[in-house]
Amino acid sequence: MSMLELLKTTIETKSTVMDGNILKTDRFLNQSVDPVLMKEIGLAFFEHFRDEHPQKIITIESSGIAPAMAAAFEFNVPLVFLKKSRPLSMRNPLIATVHSYTKNIDTLLYLEEGLIEPGERVLFIDDFLANGQAYTAVKQLVNDAGAELCGVGIVIEKAWQKGHQILMDHNENLCALASIASMSEDGIVFCEE
C-alpha cells in the first residue's frame, strides 16, 4: 500500500468529522500517534522537499511534532518546535500571535533566540492546513530570525478553507499529502490527485 493509500485509509477509518469543520484525528495523528504512518509521512516529505535542502524543520507544539520529527529523521536535521507558553528558562524569545483554529483563541508562540540562525533554510511541517494562521505566524518568526522558509509540508489540508490560497499567493512550495475537498457526517471526499 502506498503512503497516500495508507493515509487516506487511516483518515477514513480512524477519524471523525466534528461540528465546525474540524476533523478529529486523535487516534493516529494527535493525542495518539501511529508510528508506521509517521515514518511513511516523513519519507514523503523528504522526497518532495529534498531539493530545497532544509537545514532545520520547524513546527508548533504539540500536534505538529510527530510528523515534523519523522521528516527531521529523514533529512537528518534538527527539529525546532514553537512553544505556546514561555518557560522561565527562556531568555530572549521571538514572539508571534496565532489564532488557534480548533480552540478558537489567540495564543502566543515563542521561539528562543538562536535556535533558528540567520540565513538558514527552514521547512515548516504541520498536521493540518485550515485558514493558514499557523503558517503566517511561523513565517513571521522564521523571517524575524533572519532565516528563510523553504517549504510547507502538511499532512491533511482542508482545501475549501483559506490556507491553500494564502500559500499559493505567497508562492510557497506546498506539499499537502492528503487534500480533503469536503467532509460531513456522511463521509470524506478527497480532492482528485
Ligand code: 5GP
Ligand atoms: P490554520 O492555522 O491553518 O487555520 O489551522 C492549522 C492548525 O489548526 C493546525 O496546526 C492544527 O493543529 C489545527 N487544525 C485546523 N483544522 C484542524 C482539524 O480539522 N482537525 C485538527 N485536529 N486540527 C486542526
